[in-house]
Amino acid sequence: MSKTNASRTYKDKAKAAANKAAAYGEDININYYVNPDEKHPYQKDPSQLAAQTKDKMLGAGIILDDPGQRSGTYLQMDGTPVHFSARQEGVEVMALSQAMEKHDWLGDYLWKAVAVDSDKYTANVELSENDGYFIRALAGQKTVYPVQACLYMAQAKVVQNVHNIIIAEEGSELHIITGCATDSIDEPGLHIGVSEFFIKKGAKVTFTMIHNWNPEIAVRPRTTTIVEEGGLFLSNYLLMKPVNSLQMYPTARCIGEKAMVRYNSILVAGKGTNLDVGSRVFLNANETKTEIVSRAITTGGNIIARGYIEGNAPDVKGHLECRGLILGEKGTIYAIPELKGNLAGIDLSHEAAVGKIAEEEVEYLMARGLTRNEATAAIVRGFLRVDIEGLPPMLSAELKKAVEASEKEVM
C-alpha cells in the first residue's frame, strides 16, 4: 500500500473511532481542551531553558545541565519538539516528523503495534496535529547512558497529542528514561501519548517512565511493545505525584521465542487522584516469559491496579504480583489480576494483596528501637522498593532517588 493510501486508511479508521470510549477509565471530553496554538522556539542548548522548567523536568528524571549522563535527549513542549540530539554513534533521537522524512520505511511502523482505532484517544492523535519522539538503536549498538525524552505541557488547557516510535534493532541495547511534566501546578490539560516499541531479535530495552503531573491533568497513554526472539523489555513506571485522572494499560506481545518482558509500576494516589493502571502481556511464542510487579499506595485517592497475562504457546511462564497499601482512613485500591491460559504446558501465577500496614511488622521494627513513625516510614519505603534486575546501576540509582524524593509526600 502506498504511503498516501495508508495514511488515508488510518485517517478513515480514526474518524470512525473519534467518539469511541475507551474500555477502561473515566470518559474524558476531549473537546473541553484546545489544541496548542503556541509554537515554542527550538533550543539548541537545552541547558538554556528557564530554571523553573528545568526543575520541573528534573523532577521527572530529565537532566539538562549535564548532558554527559545521557546518550541523547528529546524535549517536546505542548505540540512542538524543542530539542533533540543524540550523543552516541548508532543511536538516533529525533522528532517523529523529521524521522518520517529521513526514513521512508518508517511508515511501516506507524500504528502497527497500537491500533489507530483503539479508542477516541488514539484516534485523536491521528486526527490532530501531533509529533513525538523517534528513538532507534542500530543493530548491535549498545547505549551506555540512557536516552532521555521529556513531554512537557507548558500551555494551560491544551491537549498534547504525542506519537512515539522506539526501535531497537537486532542485538542492540537501549535505555530510555521518559519524564512527563507540566509547567503549571494547577491548570487543567490532557496528555495523550501513543508509544509503539519494536524490540528486534536479541535486543534489550529498558524504559523508565516518571510522571510528574499536576492535580488537574488527565492522562491517556497508549503503549504497545512487540518483542521478537530473545528480546528483552523492562518497563518501570513511577507515578508518585498527584494527577486528576490517569488510565493506561500498556501491552507487550512476545512474538519470538524466549522473549522476555518485565513491568514494574509504583503508583501513589493522594486525595483527588484517580488511577486505572495495569500491564498486560501476551506470551505468544515458545518459552517466553514475563513478570508484572505493581505496588500501589493510596493516601486518599482511588487506584485500579490491573494485570493480565495470557499464555498462547508451550512452555511460557508468567507471574503477576500486585500489592496495595492503604495509608490513612480513605482511599480505594481495586486489584484485578487476570491470567488466561490457552493450552497445556504453561505456567502462570499471580499474587495480590491489599491492606493497611501490618501492625505486627510495625511492632517488630519498634522492638528494635524505631518510633512508630520511623517504623511505618521504613515499611513504606520498603514497599516502594522494587529491585529491578537488568536495570543499569545508574538508572537504578536514579529511580531510587526519584522514589525517595517523593516518599515524604506519601508519609
Next chain:
Amino acid sequence: MLKIKDLSVAVEGKEIIHDINMTIQTGETHVLFGPNGAGKSTLLMAIMGFPKYRVTSGSIHFKDKDITSLSVDERARMGIGMSFQRPPVVRGVKTRDMVAACLKGNGDGDTITKLAEKTDLQDFLERDINYGFSGGEIKRSELMQLLAQRPELTLLDEPESGVDLVNIALIGELMNDLLEKNCPIPERHCMGLIITHTGHILDYVNARTGYVMCDGTIGCMGDPHEMLGTIREKGYNECIKCYLGRIPLHE
C-alpha cells in the same frame, strides 16, 4: 535490674499469666522452662511491651524505672531487646536496614559486614528481612540484630528451636557474646531471660536461675541444670505436681 511484681497479663481479654514475680540482677541470666501454652512467651512479650499483651495488674521495673506503661520502642531504647521466635517478614526492608536501625548510628557499613560474618549471614544482608529464611537463619538474624542493638536486657524466645546441632554452637556463642558470659558477673552489664524447651542452650550460657512456668504461673525457681534433669526424667507434669502440689490444669 529487672523487677517484675505481681504481674498479670491478658491477651484479647483473657488473662494468660497471673501474679508473676521475678527479679533479674544486672549480670544474671535466667531461664524459663514450661510446657506449651504455659505463658512463657506472653511473659516475654509483656516485658517487651507489645500492646496486645495488656498488663492487668502488677508492675515491671527496669533500671529502677517503672516501665509498665512505656511503649515497645521506648523500652527498646532503654535497653531491652528481644529475639523473636517467629518474626514477621517485612517485604522491601532489607536485613542490612534492620541491622543499621539497631546500630542507631553506633557503627557503619563495616560494622554491619563484621556482624554478618560473625553470624554467618553475609549473603542475607541484601535480602528482605526474614523472607525465605530457614529456622536457623531466622535465629542467627535475630541475634545479629541484637548484637547491633546491644541491649542490657536480652529476651530470647526459644533461640535453639529449629536449629541444627552444628548451628546450635554458633547460636550459643552469639548468645554468650550478648550476655557477656566471659566476664565475671560483677563486671557484666547485661541480663538475659531465655525460654527453652530442650535445654540444649544451657550447655552454652551461664545461667544460674531457672523457673518452671505452668498455667500462667511460676511453679518453682531453682538451679536450671537440676530442673532440666528433673524435667527430662519425669516430664513437666511430675515437676508441677511436686512443686505446686496439684494436678496441672491441662491434664
